[in-house]
Structures are given as C-alpha cells and as structure tokens.
Amino acid sequence: MSERSSLILRLIESVDSRTSYIKAKLGILIPSQIRSLRLQSEMPRQCDLAKAAGLHQSRISMFETPGAANMTIETLARLAATFKVGLIVKFVPFSEMLRWENEHSQDHFSVTPLAEDEAFLNPPAAMEESTVSKGRLGGLPQSSVNQVSAMPVSRVNPFQGSKDSPFQTAIGA
C-alpha cells in the first residue's frame, strides 16, 4: 500500500487522525498568513503589531510559530481587524483544504485592506441592478426597468404609491 493510500485510510477510519491532520494544516497556514500580512503591513515589527492589536509581543511571536494554532476565533478576529482585512472560518471538504495548502504561497499572499477594497466600498452597480430587475421588477416592461435602474438604488421602491403595494395591504389588513 502506498503512503498516500495508508494516509487516506487512517483519515477515513480515525477521528484523531483527522483532527491531527486539520490541526497541522491550520498550525502552519495561519502563522504563515499572519507573518506575511505583518511584513506587508505598516507594522512590520512584531512589537508594532502587538501594540496596534493590544496584545503582548510574545503572543505575536507565538502566533507566528508553526504549529501554535492555539488561537481563539476572537484573537484571529482581532488580528484581522488590526490588519484591516476580513476573516472567513468555514467548514470545507478535505480536498479544498489540500488545495488551499497547495496554492498558498507566503511570498505572494496578499489581502486588500479595507481602505482599498473597492468591491466592498463601492459594490458593482451591475449586481444591484440585476438583483433589482430579477427580484423586484420581474413583471415590468423593459422601459420601466431601465427607468428604475437609472435611479439611485436606495430610492427604488416599485410598490411606492401603488394600489397593489404589499406594504399597504399589510398595513390595511
């Protein structure tokens, strides 16, 4: 039996093996990301990051030590907030975890900080329009959809002033 087959068998059979495997990956990839983000940030020294995050420098050093994945989600959220980036913790298949590991490169890892995150600051209008046209204005003629889409999204309320408004019906009822 090849080493990989034996590994897969162990992972399928034993919950302890799976736990060890997951902890090992997180224990390497999280410190690697923290180190990479720190070196790219305005706080390249551990003490600067520690000061900004309200933590002790020794803890930052610990977070960057491979295998020291004994971090709470609260600590990770605090670090993410200090770096001005988001954080996703989600359950995934093993294949996705392996892909993440294979594709991760500490040298090329970069996350757009909040101030430069155009997709967050100015969400693409097309997405809003498509939501509006598909969700709310499904039955209206194209000309009226165009008129409504040209309006600022926050003001769009296709049922405003209409006799068929579900809000009015609800209020009336």
Add this chain to the structure above:
Amino acid sequence: MARAAVQMAKLTLPSGAAAVKAWIRFSLLSRFISSLQQLKISHIKDREAKREILRNHTNVIRFPSPLFWSFFDYVANGHNLIEEWYQNDLSEEAQFTFDALLKNQRRIESVLNWTGFKYLKGKPKEERIWQLDFIADKRQYRLLGVFGETRKNAVLILGCYHKGDNYTPRDSLEMACKRAKALREGKAELHERKIKSDS
C-alpha cells in the same frame, strides 16, 4: 631681389623646420599623453569592471534558480537519521505538522521569511547551523539544519525537542555540529526528502 628672397627662404626654412619639428614633437607628446590617459582610463574601467564582477560574482554564470527549496535528510552509515526520528519519535500530529511545515517553507524564497527560522548562536553558529521551530501536541520540536552549496538546498541534520533551555537529547547541539562537520568533509550522505502528505 630673387637672391634676397632665396636667402630669406634659407633663413626662414630652418626656423620653419624647427617649428614643424616642434609641432611633430608636441603632437607626438600629446598623443603619448592621451594614450597614457586612455590607458589609465581603460585600466580604471577594467579595474571597475573587475570589481563589479567580483561584487556580483554570482551573476557571472546565471543558473536558473529552482522554483522551490529542496530538503535533504542526513544519512550516516546507511541510516537516514531524520526519517528514523520522524518515524520513531514524532506523534501523528507532529508528523503532519512537520510535513506541512516543509511544504510551506519550500515555496518561500528568502529563508529570513521562513516561519520559525533562526540561526543558532555559540558553537553551532560557526558551523552555520540553523533551527526551525514547530509545536505539535503541546511539545516544542526543533529541526536543525545547514544550507547546501547549491541554491535552495537545505540539509536537515538533526531533530529534537526543546523545553526551557534544554534540548532532548541533551547533546543535540554538539551532535549537530559533528554532523555538519562530517557533511562538509564528505563523510556523510544525503537523501532527498519527499513530503509525505503531498498530493
């Protein structure tokens, strides 16, 4: 009148010849000086070029840099001591962490950016021994190594634990120094390490 002109010519010719001679001497001298200057300049240029070559001697022959780091195990008397340590002394979690660590490090260009990396002080420093730290199952593991002669080659020479100021085994650093020396003297062999949980 004509006689007087010839006499004048005879009189002026020597002075004209002297002027020509002087001019020739001057031009020769100036050429000599300029050639000397050029020689000096070219010498300086050559010297600068040589200095530049020496300064960037690694650029003289450009070998393509490998994309990833390669790790080699220290083998003595036919025993792969790193693999033996990996199989016998590491827990399952530590083995996974060890593999993931090497997998991550091999993609990092500069060793200074390796997580958990540092050069050791004292005697191991003389042998240019470095250390990689990692934690698994609440134990602090230490991986000691040296860099190979060619680019992006690292040799793992010893694996051990660390608690407080003590290494386990206690003579880890001395042993690492001996192994590094044996490697330099060509008394040890190497075996390229394959990352176990690699896809």
